Amino acid sequence: MLCGCVTPRDANPTVMHKVVVNGAELTYVESGTGETVVFLHGVGTDLRIWDHVRPFFAGRYRFVAYSRRFHSPNAWPVDDGGSYTIPRHAEDLAALINVLGVKKAHVVSTSIGGRVAVELAFTHPELVASVVVGDAYITVEVPPQDEEALKAFGRRFAPVAAAIQSGNQSEAATQLVGWLFENDSAWAELPDDRKRYYSDNTKTLQLTVRDRTIGDRPDCIAIGRIQVPVLVLDGRNTPAAFRLTNDSFYRCLPATAQRVSVPHAAHAWYVDNPRESSEAILRFLARYPIQ
Numbered sequence: 001m002l003c004g005c006v007t008p009r010d011a012n013p014t015v016m017h018k019v020v021v022n023g024a025e026l027t028y029v030e031s032g033t034g035e036t037v038v039f040l041h042g043v044g045t046d047l048r049i050w051d052h053v054r055p056f057f058a059g060r061y062r063f064v065a066y067s068r069r070f071h072s073p074n075a076w077p078v079d080d081g082g083s084y085t086i087p088r089h090a091e092d093l094a095a096l097i098n099v100l101g102v103k104k105a106h107v108v109s110t111s112i113g114g115r116v117a118v119e120l121a122f123t124h125p126e127l128v129a130s131v132v133v134g135d136a137y138i139t140v141e142v143p144p145q146d147e148e149a150l151k152a153f154g155r156r157f158a159p160v161a162a163a164i165q166s167g168n169q170s171e172a173a174t175q176l177v178g179w180l181f182e183n184d185s186a187w188a189e190l191p192d193d194r195k196r197y198y199s200d201n202t203k204t205l206q207l208t209v210r211d212r213t214i215g216d217r218p219d220c221i222a223i224g225r226i227q228v229p230v231l232v233l234d235g236r237n238t239p240a241a242f243r244l245t246n247d248s249f250y251r252c253l254p255a256t257a258q259r260v261s262v263p264h265a266a267h268a269w270y271v272d273n274p275r276e277s278s279e280a281i282l283r284f285l286a287r288y289p290i291q
Contacts, residue, residue: 012058018074021095022088025075028066028096032058035129035290036102039065040093042111042135044176044205046071048197049110053270056278061285064105066096068116070207072200084207086112086214090119097127104290108281110134110270111180112208118218121228130229130288132281135242135267138249139217146244153241156182164209169202176205180267182239194271223252230257231284235265235272242267258284 014031029047037057039050046067057063067074068089070081077083093116097105106129109117114136121128140150160179163172174187177198187195208214232250234243243261250259260280265272 012063014054014058019096019099021092021099022069022083024069024077024083024092026066026069026092026096027074028064030062030064032061032063034061035285036062036064036097036100036105037285038093038097038100038105038107039063040107040109040113040117041065041068041071042109042113043180043208044173044201045197046073046201048193049268049270052274053278056274056282060282061106064100068092068113071204072197076203081207081210084204085211086115086119086216087123089116090123093117093120094124094127103127104129106130106132106285106288106290108132108134109136111136111267112214114138115214118223118226121226121230122218122222125227128228129290130231130285132231132233132284133246133249134233134269135235135238135246136249137242137245139220139223139245139252140248141220141252142244142248149240149244153239160205161209164205170199172205173198173202176202180239220248220252223249224254226253229284229288230254231260231281232257233260233262233269233277233280235267235269236261236263237266237272238269239267260284 012031014029016029018025018027041049047065050065054063069092070077104127107117114133117131117133118138121131156179160175163175177186178184230253232246234246250257262269262273262277269277
């Protein structure tokens with residue numbers, strides 16, 4: 001049994017690999033042994049966001065974190081990047097799991113990466129042992145009293161979109177971070193290592209806003225048919241729009257789903273409180289060993 005006192009073990013070496021799947025380069029790092037847990041990043045970032053949680057998992061599992069197509073340090077597309085879609089990301093993840101040589105993997109995701117993880121659960125449930133979905137904005141089917149909060153959050157994206165459309169990558173990164181954390185000073189408050197992974201991936205925002213599949217959200221009936229175990233996770237201080245959509249997503253899931261809100265954490269729960277985030281996920285994974 002897992003106790004509530006996980007001790008990080010960072011003695012496991014981390015190895016970086018590059019593979020080509022579905023015509024795109026994917027870079028991934030792995031550490032540790034055991035059942036495979038694949039970590040899936042969100043918008044405008046890359047595999048580095050999981051550095052803080054890696055020590056908690058690598059002593060118990062095979063930790064794998066990868067950068068989605070065209071995210072740093074992967075090769076940039078030679079065309080217009082039209083293959084950058086939620087379904088294609090899910091197919092990339094399916095191909096990566098096969099490359100890893102396992103029949104199934106646990107998938108831990110955050111932000112738009114959660115959309116990819118859920119798509120994989122729909123299309124390739126045979127590859128998925130369990131899914132952790134953090135702040136993924138899966139459904140906008142919220143109660144009427146919560147609709148205005150979602151609309152307000154959407155309106156606050158306007159400066160981000162304007163910066164992306166102008167091609168001002170520095171301003172786009174600043175505005176994105178301010179929007180995600182509902183804090184106009186958030187960029188200035190970030191440590192340099194976090195600024196780097198946003199800066200290195202700002203150009204992918206142009207591909208994100210052009211992805212027409214982002215609006216193809218599953219309805220509650222479809223969500224209720226998800227066959228794999230799901231943990232819905234957020235930070236207790238996450239923006240209201242993420243919390244409300246997480247609540248709606250959870251209500252639509254089968255009764256076996258679980259819900260966790262991590263204290264002292266916001267949208268970047270994996271950095272804000274890596275210990276308690278990891279402990280919650282580890283308890284969940286322990287309930288669903290890969291057969």
